Amino acid sequence: MAFLRIILPVIFPLLISLPVSADIQPFFQKHCLECHNADSKEGGLDLSGLKMQDDQFRTFLKIHDRIESGKMPPPGQERPAKAELQNVLTELDAFLIRAEQLQYPDEARTPTRRLTRVEYENTVRDLFEMPGLQLRDRLPADNSVNGYDKNSDALSISHVNLARYLEAADLALDYAIATQPEAPTFQQHKVSLASQYYVRLLIQSNGGAVFLKDKKPDPDFIPVDGRQHIDQGLHERFGMFETESAVGVFRHEDESFLPWTQGFAAIYPGRYRIKTSLWSYTWDKGEVKPSRGVEAMRLSVKQLQGHGLGQDHPSYVIGYYDAPSIESQEHEFVHWLNPGESIGFNVASLAPVHIYHQYKRNLYSFTGPGIACDWFKIEGPIFEEWPPHAHRILFADLPLKPFDPKAKELSYPRRTIHKQVMSGAKNHSDPFPGYWTVQTDQPLEDARRLLSQFLPIAFRRPVSEEMLDSYAAQVQNRLAAGDCFELAMRWVYRAALCSPDFLYHVEPDGKLDDHALACRLSYFLWNSMPDQELMQLAAERKLSNPDVLPQQIERLLQDPHSNRFVKDFCGQWLKLREIAATDPDKKLYPEFSTYLQDSMVLETEAYFRELIEQNLDASYLVKSDFAMLNEKLAVHYGIEGVSGPQIRRVALPPDHPRGPFLTQAAILKITANGTTTSPVPRGAFVLDRLLGQPADPPPPDVPAVEPDVRGATTIREQLALHRDHVACAACHAKLDPPGFALESFDVIGGQRARYRSIGEGDSAERGSIDPFIHISFKLGPQVDPAGTLPDGQQFQDICEFQQLAAADSHLLLTNMARQFAVYSTGREIRYRDRAAVREIVARVESQGGGLRTLIHELVQSELFQTR
Amino acid sequence: MIHWWRILFCGITFTALMLPAVVRAEEQSSTFQLYGISHPEREADLKQILQMIPAISDYQLNQSGDHITLTYEPLELFAPQEQEQLQKNLPIPAEKTEQKLKELISQSSRNTFELLPAAEFSEEQFTRIEIPINPLDCKACRFAVYSYIAKVPGVVRAKISTEPSLLTAWIDGSQTSHEALLKILTDKNVPLPEDESAAAP
Incomplete structure (x- = not known):
C-alpha cells in the first residue's frame, strides 16, 4: 500500500492520460465541437484536443453534469438520442470514478477528524452533567470548508489547541471535583430590578424607570417630574430602593445601560432556579393604563468581570419572556450558572426612549409603553445528590476526608476559596469548610477501578487492557512522586481529556462498528457524545440492527438535546452564525434591533425544527403555507394577529411569500451587507445552500459593484452592464434570477416596493415602525423583482419565483441529502458518493419525500455507516 | 407547727438572691x-x-x-x-x-x-429664617434638604414643612446666615422657587 502511495501520483497522469474514448468522441463531434472548438472556445472550453487527464477531472465533471442535467447541448440545439446520451454518461461516469479512486487510493471517505469546539464543549458538559460549562470560547476558532466546521479538511490541530485543551480540562476538573463533604448551602433570595445601581439612577434622576405599587405609581417614591430626586446616596441609606414595589422600566439597553440583577451573583457553579414576575403597561403622564399588548423582557446571563462594577460584561441570551398587559405573569426555569454570573435583563420589545433627553426627565409629560418586574427570585445551587455526578464519575463513592495543606509528606491540591465577587449581592459564600480530599487505603486498586469506569465513557468505546495499564501506570508514577490520590488521578484524567481518544472521532476503516455508529449518530443529532442507552446498545452490538436503529433515531430526534443539532446545523448550512456580522445602517433601517435579530434566528431554527417534526418535504425550503413567528417578526412582515415574544406556527394565506428559508429575515440579512442588497450574493446563497448548485467563483480580476445609496440607480441597473459581458453572462444567468426575486426584501428582510435611500427620494410612511423611532430615510427607485431562469421560465415577483423553485423538489431534496451527509459524516460529497445519495433520495421520495424520513434513510445508509 | 424564724430566714434568703437581679x-x-x-x-x-x-x-x-x-x-x-x-x-x-x-x-x-x-436652647436666643423650597413629595428628598442644613455650624435646629413648602432654621447669626444657607441649597441643586434662586449668592 505504501508503494502505491508513492508510485501512483507519478504514473497516474500516464495511466489516464488518454484521448477521449471512442464512445465520447463521436458525441462531442456531433453535439459539442461546433461551439467548443479551438477557435470559438465558447465558455472557455475547447473539446477538440481534450485528453482525459487528472487535471481535467473538474472539466469532465462539469461536462458530465451539464449533459446529465440537459443544459448541454443548449436549448434550441438538436437533442441527443437517449441511448447515445446514456452511453456517453456511462463512459464519463466510469472515468470520473476511476480518476477519483486513483487520486484517493486507499483513503477512507472521511479522514480522521477531531471534535469541533462546539462538539468538545457539549461532550464535556454531558460527560460531567454540567450543562452551562463555558469552554468553547477558550478554544481557537475552527476553520470551515464550504461553511461546515465538521468537515475533516477544516479540523487542523496545533500546539495552541493542545494548550487550550489542557486549560479547558483543568477548568472542567476544578468544577467537577468536590472539595467539601456537604453541598453548598441552598439559598433563596428575592431581588428587585432596583438592586442594580443604574436602575436606581433611572428611578432617582433620569426618568427611565419608576417604582410601581399595586399597579400604580408608588406614592413613597414619586416619579421624576423634570426634577430629579435629591441625593441618590441618601435615598439608598434611607432604604428607598429596598421596597416591595415593582420596578417599571422604560429605557431600552444601550451602550451606557446594560443592567443585571445586582442583588445576586452565583458563587458556586451549579443549577439555579430563577423565577420572575412580569407585566407591561402604558404610562400616560403619571397614570398606569393597559399596555398595547404582550411585551417581551429579555433575560440573559451576565458573566461579571472583577467586582461586578461597570457595565460591559460578556453575556448570552437565555430567552424572551412574556410581560402581558397589567396582569403579572410568573416565569420559572432552571439554568446553570458559573461563579460570578448574574441575570441580565432588557425591555427588549420597547423602542429606545430617553426620558432624560427627550422629555427633560419629566415622566408627567411622557406617554408610552413600559415593562414592570415585580421581583426576581433566585435560589440555588440545586444538587439532587452530593457529591454530584461530575465528582462521582471521577471518584465514585470514595470518601472525602480532611487534610492538612501544610503537611509535607504528600502534595495536596490547592483549593480556591469561593467568594462573592459582586458588591452588594445578597447571597454569600458558606464559611470555609476546611480542606477535604478524596482518600483511599488502596490507591492502585481504586485507580484502576475508577479508570475502567471513566475511560470507556469518555472515549465513547471500550478500552483495552493495555490502555488501562498505561493510565494506571501514570497514577502509580504520580503517587510515587508524592502526589496525593486526588492529584494523581487528576493528572491522568486531564491526560485522558487531552488524548486523541477523547478529542478525535475514532472510526475504524470500512463499515463502522456499533460504537463508531453510536458516536456518529449522536454527534449528528445531539452534537455530543452518545448517552448511556446508545452506549449500551453499542456494547451489545444491537445498534446497527435494522429494528433498533430507527427507534434510536426517533428517540434522539424527540429528545431536547436535538435542539443542538437544529442550532448547529442551521448555523452552518444557512450561515446563521454570521447573523451579527453586519450592523444595519441606523438611518436606513432605524427599526432594526437585537430583539428583531434574535427573533430572526429563532424563526429559522423553529422552522427547520417544524420541517423535521412534521416530516415535510423539501419544497418547503422555498415555499410554505405557514411561518414560525413571534409578534416582532409578524409586525416586521406585515402579518396581523400574533402577540408576544414566543415563536409559534402561523398559517399563511395562499401565495404568501413568507415562511420558507428563502424569504426569512435571517437569510436576507446574512446575504446583505447592512446597507444595501445585491442579487449576486443572494443568488449565490440560494444556488449553493438551497438548490445545491453552487456557481463558480468569479474571475480574479472582477471589481466589486459599488452600491448607490443615494438612490440614483438601482443595483439591477448597475449589474446590467456587468451581466452583458460575455465572460460574466454564463454565471450571472444562473446567479441573478433568484437574486432579483429577493430584491423584494431589504437588508433586514422587510418587504419593499421601493428602495430606501438617504439622499434623493420621496417621504416614507411609517407603516409598522414603532412610533418612538425617528425615521429619516426616503423612498427611492422602484424594485424590479422580475427575472428569467436559465431554462427560459419567467417570473414577475417573488411568489412566482417560489412557484418555479418549489416545482423541482427532487433538486431540493437532493441538496438536503448532501447537506445532511456532509454535516453528519464530516466529508464533502465526492463524485463516487453520488450514487449513494441518489439511492437515498429515491427511497425518501418513495415514502413522501419528508425531511425526517431523509434523516432516517441517511443514517441507515451505507454512506453514513461507512468511514 | 410553723416556726416564724423559718419564714424570716426564707424571706431574707429570697431577697438576697433577687437583689443582684434587681440591681442588674x-x-x-x-x-x-x-x-x-x-x-x-x-x-x-x-x-x-x-x-x-x-x-x-x-x-x-x-x-x-x-x-x-x-x-x-x-x-x-x-x-x-x-x-x-x-x-x-x-x-x-x-x-x-x-x-x-x-x-x-x-x-x-x-x-x-x-x-x-444635649443642648437645649430657647428659640428667642437665635434667629429664625425661612427659605421657601419647591414642594418635595418624597420623604427622602425632604430629609436630604434637612441633612444639608442641620449640621452646618451655627444651625441649632432645622425643619422641613410641606404646607407651606419651607425650610425653617434657627441660626446663630455670628456663625452663619440666610445667604450662606441659600448658597448651600443652590450648590446642592435643591429646587427653589425662582425668586429664591435669583437671590442666591
Missing part, C-alpha cells in the same frame, strides 16, 4: 440632641429604629423634636461577650453607655438618625 435590671435615662427629625413623619421611622434595639424600653421627644430622652437597660446594650466583662465592674460608666447608644442608633438607621450632646 436597673434602667437609666439619658437625654440627647437628636439629628434626623426633618419632618413629622420621621417620628414613625424613629420608632421603627428604636424597636430594633431591645435594650431601649421607652423614649420621649421634646416638642420641637430635636431632643430625645431614652430609657434603656445599659447592660443589655452590649453583646453577650461584652456583658460578662462589664458585669465585673458595675455600674457601667455613663460615657460608655451613651457612646454605645449613639453607635446603635447610627448603625440601625444608616446614619439618618444621630445622637448628639
Whole structure:
C-alpha cells in the first residue's frame, strides 16, 4: 500500500492520460465541437484536443453534469438520442470514478477528524452533567470548508489547541471535583430590578424607570417630574430602593445601560432556579393604563468581570419572556450558572426612549409603553445528590476526608476559596469548610477501578487492557512522586481529556462498528457524545440492527438535546452564525434591533425544527403555507394577529411569500451587507445552500459593484452592464434570477416596493415602525423583482419565483441529502458518493419525500455507516 | 407547727438572691440632641429604629423634636461577650453607655438618625429664617434638604414643612446666615422657587 502511495501520483497522469474514448468522441463531434472548438472556445472550453487527464477531472465533471442535467447541448440545439446520451454518461461516469479512486487510493471517505469546539464543549458538559460549562470560547476558532466546521479538511490541530485543551480540562476538573463533604448551602433570595445601581439612577434622576405599587405609581417614591430626586446616596441609606414595589422600566439597553440583577451573583457553579414576575403597561403622564399588548423582557446571563462594577460584561441570551398587559405573569426555569454570573435583563420589545433627553426627565409629560418586574427570585445551587455526578464519575463513592495543606509528606491540591465577587449581592459564600480530599487505603486498586469506569465513557468505546495499564501506570508514577490520590488521578484524567481518544472521532476503516455508529449518530443529532442507552446498545452490538436503529433515531430526534443539532446545523448550512456580522445602517433601517435579530434566528431554527417534526418535504425550503413567528417578526412582515415574544406556527394565506428559508429575515440579512442588497450574493446563497448548485467563483480580476445609496440607480441597473459581458453572462444567468426575486426584501428582510435611500427620494410612511423611532430615510427607485431562469421560465415577483423553485423538489431534496451527509459524516460529497445519495433520495421520495424520513434513510445508509 | 424564724430566714434568703437581679435590671435615662427629625413623619421611622434595639424600653421627644430622652437597660446594650466583662465592674460608666447608644442608633438607621450632646436652647436666643423650597413629595428628598442644613455650624435646629413648602432654621447669626444657607441649597441643586434662586449668592 505504501508503494502505491508513492508510485501512483507519478504514473497516474500516464495511466489516464488518454484521448477521449471512442464512445465520447463521436458525441462531442456531433453535439459539442461546433461551439467548443479551438477557435470559438465558447465558455472557455475547447473539446477538440481534450485528453482525459487528472487535471481535467473538474472539466469532465462539469461536462458530465451539464449533459446529465440537459443544459448541454443548449436549448434550441438538436437533442441527443437517449441511448447515445446514456452511453456517453456511462463512459464519463466510469472515468470520473476511476480518476477519483486513483487520486484517493486507499483513503477512507472521511479522514480522521477531531471534535469541533462546539462538539468538545457539549461532550464535556454531558460527560460531567454540567450543562452551562463555558469552554468553547477558550478554544481557537475552527476553520470551515464550504461553511461546515465538521468537515475533516477544516479540523487542523496545533500546539495552541493542545494548550487550550489542557486549560479547558483543568477548568472542567476544578468544577467537577468536590472539595467539601456537604453541598453548598441552598439559598433563596428575592431581588428587585432596583438592586442594580443604574436602575436606581433611572428611578432617582433620569426618568427611565419608576417604582410601581399595586399597579400604580408608588406614592413613597414619586416619579421624576423634570426634577430629579435629591441625593441618590441618601435615598439608598434611607432604604428607598429596598421596597416591595415593582420596578417599571422604560429605557431600552444601550451602550451606557446594560443592567443585571445586582442583588445576586452565583458563587458556586451549579443549577439555579430563577423565577420572575412580569407585566407591561402604558404610562400616560403619571397614570398606569393597559399596555398595547404582550411585551417581551429579555433575560440573559451576565458573566461579571472583577467586582461586578461597570457595565460591559460578556453575556448570552437565555430567552424572551412574556410581560402581558397589567396582569403579572410568573416565569420559572432552571439554568446553570458559573461563579460570578448574574441575570441580565432588557425591555427588549420597547423602542429606545430617553426620558432624560427627550422629555427633560419629566415622566408627567411622557406617554408610552413600559415593562414592570415585580421581583426576581433566585435560589440555588440545586444538587439532587452530593457529591454530584461530575465528582462521582471521577471518584465514585470514595470518601472525602480532611487534610492538612501544610503537611509535607504528600502534595495536596490547592483549593480556591469561593467568594462573592459582586458588591452588594445578597447571597454569600458558606464559611470555609476546611480542606477535604478524596482518600483511599488502596490507591492502585481504586485507580484502576475508577479508570475502567471513566475511560470507556469518555472515549465513547471500550478500552483495552493495555490502555488501562498505561493510565494506571501514570497514577502509580504520580503517587510515587508524592502526589496525593486526588492529584494523581487528576493528572491522568486531564491526560485522558487531552488524548486523541477523547478529542478525535475514532472510526475504524470500512463499515463502522456499533460504537463508531453510536458516536456518529449522536454527534449528528445531539452534537455530543452518545448517552448511556446508545452506549449500551453499542456494547451489545444491537445498534446497527435494522429494528433498533430507527427507534434510536426517533428517540434522539424527540429528545431536547436535538435542539443542538437544529442550532448547529442551521448555523452552518444557512450561515446563521454570521447573523451579527453586519450592523444595519441606523438611518436606513432605524427599526432594526437585537430583539428583531434574535427573533430572526429563532424563526429559522423553529422552522427547520417544524420541517423535521412534521416530516415535510423539501419544497418547503422555498415555499410554505405557514411561518414560525413571534409578534416582532409578524409586525416586521406585515402579518396581523400574533402577540408576544414566543415563536409559534402561523398559517399563511395562499401565495404568501413568507415562511420558507428563502424569504426569512435571517437569510436576507446574512446575504446583505447592512446597507444595501445585491442579487449576486443572494443568488449565490440560494444556488449553493438551497438548490445545491453552487456557481463558480468569479474571475480574479472582477471589481466589486459599488452600491448607490443615494438612490440614483438601482443595483439591477448597475449589474446590467456587468451581466452583458460575455465572460460574466454564463454565471450571472444562473446567479441573478433568484437574486432579483429577493430584491423584494431589504437588508433586514422587510418587504419593499421601493428602495430606501438617504439622499434623493420621496417621504416614507411609517407603516409598522414603532412610533418612538425617528425615521429619516426616503423612498427611492422602484424594485424590479422580475427575472428569467436559465431554462427560459419567467417570473414577475417573488411568489412566482417560489412557484418555479418549489416545482423541482427532487433538486431540493437532493441538496438536503448532501447537506445532511456532509454535516453528519464530516466529508464533502465526492463524485463516487453520488450514487449513494441518489439511492437515498429515491427511497425518501418513495415514502413522501419528508425531511425526517431523509434523516432516517441517511443514517441507515451505507454512506453514513461507512468511514 | 410553723416556726416564724423559718419564714424570716426564707424571706431574707429570697431577697438576697433577687437583689443582684434587681440591681442588674436597673434602667437609666439619658437625654440627647437628636439629628434626623426633618419632618413629622420621621417620628414613625424613629420608632421603627428604636424597636430594633431591645435594650431601649421607652423614649420621649421634646416638642420641637430635636431632643430625645431614652430609657434603656445599659447592660443589655452590649453583646453577650461584652456583658460578662462589664458585669465585673458595675455600674457601667455613663460615657460608655451613651457612646454605645449613639453607635446603635447610627448603625440601625444608616446614619439618618444621630445622637448628639444635649443642648437645649430657647428659640428667642437665635434667629429664625425661612427659605421657601419647591414642594418635595418624597420623604427622602425632604430629609436630604434637612441633612444639608442641620449640621452646618451655627444651625441649632432645622425643619422641613410641606404646607407651606419651607425650610425653617434657627441660626446663630455670628456663625452663619440666610445667604450662606441659600448658597448651600443652590450648590446642592435643591429646587427653589425662582425668586429664591435669583437671590442666591
